[in-house]
Amino acid sequence: MGSSSQSLAQLEAARGLALGDGRYYPTIIPGVLPIIGVNANATLEVQRWGADFLAETFASPTWAPDVKASSALTVLPTLHEFVEATDASIVKSAIQAAACIYPLVYRHIISDPNDKQSWQIMSTIKSSILRRMDSAIPGVRICCVKFVQQVVLVQTPGQTADPRRQDPNDISLSHVPRDHPLIPYANLEAEASGLLDRLLDTLHSDYSDALLVTATLNTLGALIQRRPVIANKILNSVLNFNPLKLANSPMTPKNKVLIRSLERTTRALLVNVLKRNPESSVNVRIQQYLERMHRMRVDAFDEASRKRPAPVEPTDGLDTAKRQRLGATLPPTKEPTYPPLPPGPVSYRQLYTLDPTASTANFDVQIFQDRDQLVRILVSVLHSIDETKLNNAVNAVRARYNTYLQDASRHAAPPNITAAVDEEEEYEPDFEPEDAEQVINRLDSVGPDEIARRALPEATIAPYKLPDAPPLTEQEVQRYGEETIRRAFSMLSAMEEPPAKTKVPKGGFNRLAASNFDRDSWITIMSRLATRAPSGLDDPEEGIKAEYGRIAKRGSFALAEAIRDGLYNYIMYDWKRRLDLAISWLNEEWYNDRLHAEAAEKNFRSVSNGKGSSRPDIRGNYKKCALRLLDGLVAYIEGTDKVLVRFMSEIPEIDREILQRMKRMAEDPERIELAILVLQYLYMFRPPVRSICVDVLEDMWRTNDRAKPSARKFLIKWRPEVLQSENEVKMESTNGTLEVKPVS
Template sequence: MAAPMSVDQQIKLLEEARRVVLNDPNYYQQIIQGILPLIDPRGKGEPQRDTASKVELQRWGAEFLAETFASPAIPPQQKETLCLTVLEALRSMLDDPNQDNAVVKSVVQTAASIYPLVFRWIINNSYDNQSWERIQAIKTRILQIWDTAAPGTVGPEANAMRGDPMEVSLGMVPPNHSSLIPRNLEAEASGLLDRMLGIFQESISDAVLVDATLNSLAILIRARPQVGNRIINVILNFNPLKQANSPMTPKSRVQIKSMEKTTRLLLVNINKRDPQNPLAGRIQQYVERMMRSRNEIFDEATRKRGPPEPTDGLDAAKRQKLAQMPVPVPRFNVPPLTPGPHTIAELFTISAEKGLESFDVSILPEHIVVQIGITILQKLNADILNQAIEGVRKRYTSMQALQPQQLNPSTFPLGVEEDDDDYDPDFDNAEDTEQILNKLDSAPPPVIEEEMAVKAPDIAPVNYTLPPPPVMTLEEVEQVGQGTVGRVFGVMNTLEEPGKKTKAGLNRLAASSCDRDDWITIITRLATRSVAGLEETDTVKTEPDAVTPFSLSNTIRNSLYLYILEDFRKRIDIAVAWLCEEWYNDKVQMKAGEESVLHYEKWVVKLLDGIIPYLDTRDKVLTRFLSEIPGLSLEVLNKVKELCKDPAMVNLALTSLLYLVLMRPPVREIALDAVEDIWNTYEDAKPIAAKYLTKWRPGFADRLKDKEEEKPATPQGITT
């Protein structure tokens, strides 16, 4: 019978398994099934181990599970299947009262990652009460640890950006769910929020706990605007400098400064993200008051001692004797050069350090080199500089003495003798202007002249043509084209922002002012008009997902799309200008009767898909985008309707549609249809949508009244 493997051997094999799943995520199911018996505290099916071995394996396994469910390489569907298999093992590890802190930390991280997955599973599979009971037990145990465990562990950064496929909401829970009761979950969430906010209403001096809570609340304020004002009001009543009234130790001083800085940065970022929020004035007053209080508390000792004594120079009143002593100038030695040829770099190199000689200064940006040079010259001793210049001068003099002047054979002019003593200048009469022009017209090209100069005198001149360029492959053409587009977009970083000037209207030239707007106009017209009517339509229509050959226009369009998404709030005008060009080009092609590829609708939808996940509840960029693009379709309005899946975004979606109803009469009817569809689909949007429909569709109020009267007519227990 083989001897059991040691812990080091087992961990080595587990590391091999980790490398396998990192290369191919399909093996996660098998690896997790294999490690669960190793990390289960109950030890089912495994031989008895000592405590140290058991802890080492559990640490590795818990850390592996945390990495697995936080990895973006695994699809959400696969994570949803895997999470159900680890619930019991996580619960067992948390229930162990003597569990290692590192294991508990990894288990809590894993539970935070799988909770949305289990929540989604229970929504669609209400029969699985056992899995819901397990995740509830894990959550209860974590809250107990929250009450009793000492702070000091830091969890991973959460990504609560809207549009995350792992995002969950009570709005996703269907009515009459057997396991998930929205009012109970909402009450539980409200209680947990009160529990977190209670930290600011108690006399808690633990800066780690306060800072961690503030960082968590920042995510809640951004992801859950409906509770944002409540959280901000509690923070505004919190005074992190309250403990400064008592005698401070060095430790308490650092803690107070940390809590004050974290609180101040949180509130400043809230105002930067939403300057128009109703609490912006109070936040600004709080931040200014906190900064004044901080300066008064921590700068008091400096004011009592008076201004500090000078450190860079000598005080004339107190250091008179020292000031009279001459400061010796250090001797700077420049070593002479060794015999033999030397480069210019070696001539001016006065440092003996080999590391500096191997450093390539050309990799530094020009402005950094200038700043370094100015700083060095300001602080450099003039005597040392003169000694270095004198040393380089002696080097140059010695090189001239050792090496007489001679021509480099590699740079000799071809066909010319060294000793040209037979040169006889020609003193013919000067030619007039007409003769000179006639000679220039009949002169051969510069390339031919150069070829003639290098030929021997006895060889007749011949015409010279450059060889044809090598044939480029499709990959090389695509790479060169993408590089060209990248350089075109790089020019915009060097151009000035458009100033306040008078535009020439639609008839303006594309590059009349040499600013960023004019360059954008050139780029958009290159994308839309350069190959208009020359694109192949069969492949696009029959196989939309097929790989198409390189297209300069599509490359520019993709670069424009990425450039706009980098900062879409400031570059929404660029997006509108580009889409106007696309719409105009599509209309021209359709009017000409030519069968061509249409791009406007595709890029409008793609831009909306890129912008919508990052919208805030008070963003006006969506309303501006919908009101300024030249064409609106049902597909575009369907994207706006999907915003109502998030209850916090209902107001933004309906406000944007109402603006279309008011300001764009041609699309008023389809916008009202979208509002009515929202009213029929989303319960949270019914009050606002009904208000708009009642005003703009007179018959809607009567239909709504008739529908309300018909509801009691259906007998209870009979489905219609």
Template sequence: MAGTTSSAAEMISQLEAARKLALGDPQVYNQVLPGILPIVGPSAHVEVRRWGADFLAEAFASPSLPNAQKEQLSSDVLPTLRAMLEAPGEDPAVTKSVIQAAASLYPLVFRRVISHPTEAALWQEMSWTKLNILQRMDSAPIAVRICCIKFVQKVVQVETPGLISDPRRPEQNETSIALVPRTHPLLNLPNLEAEASGLLDRLLSVFQENTMDPILVDATLNCLAVLIRTRPPISTKIVSAILNFNPLKQANSPMNPRLMVIVRSMERTTRALLRWALRAVPNHPLEQKIQAYLMRLQQSRSALFAEPTAQKRPAEPTDGLDDAKRQRLTAGIRKFPPMPPPPNTYAHLFTLTEDPSLQQFDVTLLPADIVSTVTAVFLQHVDSNSLDGAIDAIRSRYTHLQKVNQPTPIPEVPMLGPTGIDDEDEYEPEFAPGPEAMVESTTERALEELAQPAIELGPFELPKPPPLTGAEVATLSDQTVGHVFQLVASLEAAGYFHTKQQSGLNRIAASGNDRDSWATILIRLATRAPTGLDDLSKALNEDDEDPTRQLIKSENTEETPNVANRIRQTLFMYVLEDFRPRLNMAISWLTEEWYADKITAKTHPELSHLPNYTRWANRFIDRLLPYLDARDKNLLIRFLSEIPSIDREILSRVKSLARDPERISMCILAMQYLLLMRPPAREMVLDTIEVIWREGDDQARGATNKVLAKWRPGFLEQAVKEEVETKTTVKQEMKMNGVTSHVPAAPDVTADASESMSMDPRKRKALAAANG
């Protein structure tokens, strides 16, 4: 089995070389295709069959290959496609590519049969292939069914009358039954029209099923757009079927996240198709119905997906009879929050709101003239009743504070001597003491009121709380992290950002009450808390011959659900929600991860590969790259230049941008910046650029030629020589197999490379030095 796999891999590498030759010169297809078809037949290895099916689908869908040449090759390709379809237990990937190739071949075979009525065998092969594909529409896997829908759309488009721009030049007209003569021996017009009508009804039946598959519905809607534009006779029927379709029908059942995504997908696709129909087909007969349908769809969508809190509650009726006459209802008495517990400040006294962002606003930052102007304007427009209510609330608060702060009154007792008589009083025998002069009893009563019984204080301990379970700890930690993230979001919405201060090395990371300070606290809780080291220590202490391999195994599994990993996941999702303004937070987070991993590696040398930093940096890049466009080049350059470490995994992910023609310049600019500003990563970057040059197309090579000529002189010449030798070897092998006996000579790649470099004097000098 291993030998078969290795031989299949070698064969695919040789076939790939032939494919590159054909892509470089479309005329090579005439020699390559007849030799490849026996190799990729039904008896070949499954990997070879997959490659062959993909190659055939790519060849007949390529616009670089002329249609006349495709018609000539169709008679050789159709038997192989039919054999692949009829093979029992065929691989779904092979079947999918074969159906795509058949969809591209059907208009070509139809036109060839029109001009060559004697080719009955070719039309018979196409008919059997069409029948086999139509039998798979209801039972095949979902990916194959989507390709069947595309094939049916091609058949309906061909077998429906199209527009004839110039009857004198039929070769320039679109392929349809309008080109078929009524006396054609193979193509019966009534049968073809009936077949097209039946297949169209089969396509439109997906809108009438009770259990709708959103993938099939979206695929059908995308295929119908071509028929609406190119086939006006059947566009009215198609639009009528779409107008009778309700994409929100499944919303009546209990909604869950999956069902909500399904309903949104079908609704957006339907709405986009109808809006496109209004633009592409002006003065459509059903234009008014389409606009009314779009309006109803918009209203239903707003009612279904709008949040209840965002909707305005209707006013309550006052009389219950006439809705047109309503009295203005007076607002209820506003309730202000109670006074916070002491100690209190003037800010607590005059604060009547519960909004944390307003409570934390420092009004001293505003100039005095602005405050006075705003206050004067506010007092002119404020409601007097609201102002009186606020003043009464502050007055009641102040009265309460006065009562609380008032000391407890102590009765005034005259200071008497030990005999109970004031020492300063003189004895007057003539004076008869009355009740008011007898103060002894009064003194005793006052002392009794002030005296309290003695209380002996013993030791007292509060009862210990019950221990928390792991689930309770996880719940409480998630709530705490969620509250902190809510605070970060509120500060970000209010505009509390960290002011740029040049504090040097003595600065403190979280010294303010702004968004960056709280984010720093969260990041350091995730990176510097000791909880994340437990699992790594366990992995290192287990008995294993290779602890490094065991540690890597534990990292590839699911993460341990501790507090640090929860904070990391929450940070990850928070940054991705709006990554452009929050990129600095992502860079700070990854920097802290790198620093924590470096500190950990000092005590655990086995962790020198930076496990946490590598994992989260790769995850962030994987999620970030699909959303970048050509305008985000500065963002990508900033991210790659400010993260603390770059390895080959990160560069391999950035390399994927070179596959997109619109983003290849952004990829190369980022690589050039790394070459200039990060010398330790220069060799890895140059290796990545070499891979882009070898695996890319002409555009990728043109973008990387200047960089390679500057930083690795001599590489282009060596690579061109290797490519010429490879093409020569492929030609010799194919010639020995009897495949490419008449393959034209390979283009002079050396001349092309030198010609592309001749415009730059620096490259001419480097090339001369390398050759000399």
């Protein structure tokens, strides 16, 4: 028992470390697995802790998905043991962990078809979970529903069928190649369709298990939002679902709770669908369904209050109203009698309790935590009370109160003034503050000498200075810098697009970075932080090499790369509208590289002093950033997007490697004309790159058969000798027909 508690204490310490920083998960998981495994002879408490830890670990968003995927492969054997366990809490946590791990293993198998062992273990876990879905206890079945939702999500095609436009974070069937050897496309799609039918059948089966039906309804919202392919099928099934079916059975308190739970969950699901897709064609059906369900709920729960109550028959054979019309004499009504108050002190409860023997006298209203619910109950109770009885009860309470006041004044003893004064002088509690009048009365009884003696001595307050903050470590500086960068880009994402400006701002590299505090100003600040801040350009006393060494120790290069990654992601999120920001960023990178090159050349001349030494190789960031942006644009751009022409014409420097991307883009038949249009524009309006444009066009003409007709039109004007030497054709007449032969 002692070793088990000691192990749990150590495991909790490791868990707390990982919760503080998600980067520790990859190092903690390998050390935890040998302790929590079933084959490691671990106690039941340790196994439960291990299952909860795995479910919490892979549901945490604080560590990278790529690292999480590699760690998921190592926990598969342990997870298989937990799924086959007999303890319900272990099985529930294991199924929740499997729901988080399944998409990660699925994406790993797509990229690595040779890892059959991992997929076999994952398939075994999936089969075990699906077998438990219909026969396990309710808690385990709810976890199985969550796992089935994840399987349907990853094995159903995504929102777009174009692989170039797929979201890498949204794992779906669209990422699976049609000829995958380990996970065939058709088998996965059929399995997902069957599991979805199995999930929807839960809505139309036994309604007594409201927990399972509610869990199923809660999982359908994500499927409708992220998988439009199956959204209509799910909505049709939900619109055929009747959450008020149990209203036909006896309305026991349990059935009332079940009906209200199912009805509210269904209404919340459909209302969210209406909010997310206000223009959908199925919204009319949803509105009609919600109105019909509202009427059914009113009929089911408010039937007793809507119907007219049955008439109360008179006990003596004649109604009171009829007696008045017939002129009959009414029997004298007896006024109710109430017991008097007990002697001595009386509480409010005794004053207002007219019938101490009734059951309502012992009812404690403090059990109502909801104040609105208590008000609704009181209003309905007051409506049902007879007005005559209520007036009689009020008069009785008023009479009892008057009697109590008379008795209290009659039996009150004459006050003892001396004793009261003594008590008042002796009773001075410290916790009750004195008001202004008491302070004045007390000071009047004290002489001026006593007041001067009791006065506080004058004291000068020394200046207070906050202690200096402790110095930050390199890791803290790096972490705080990354958090600042994330907050800056989150603010940029929430910022609106700049309005049309009537006055053109001053341009150039020496312009103020932030004069208007708009989106463009913040982008300029971020790009200059990434380029100029870690380069040492503002410190003329230090050389480039010394600055590089100093920055490498401090970690500023890592922050600069983090800013560049943030700029890239921000631009690519809406690249058509933010292309001007990309051009501005590349201009800053190019300008920074030029300054680096000039500083390095100046340093080389001062150090070499005319001696024959090799020049330093300065590798800038402009080309790397330009190629990265261009590769990202080429993946999404279409043949009709002329914005690529603007981008290529406004970036500050172009070389052969950058223009080779146009050749790669021309491999798509739909984008050949766009690639050649870019080369034509650069040839006409950027003379320094004319030769490179013609070289790329010639290479495209030689290697791409589909681009030959379009490239030939420009090669005839720009480089005709290529066509004459290699691709010239001649026509030969043979038997009166024309035959085309290549020149040898």
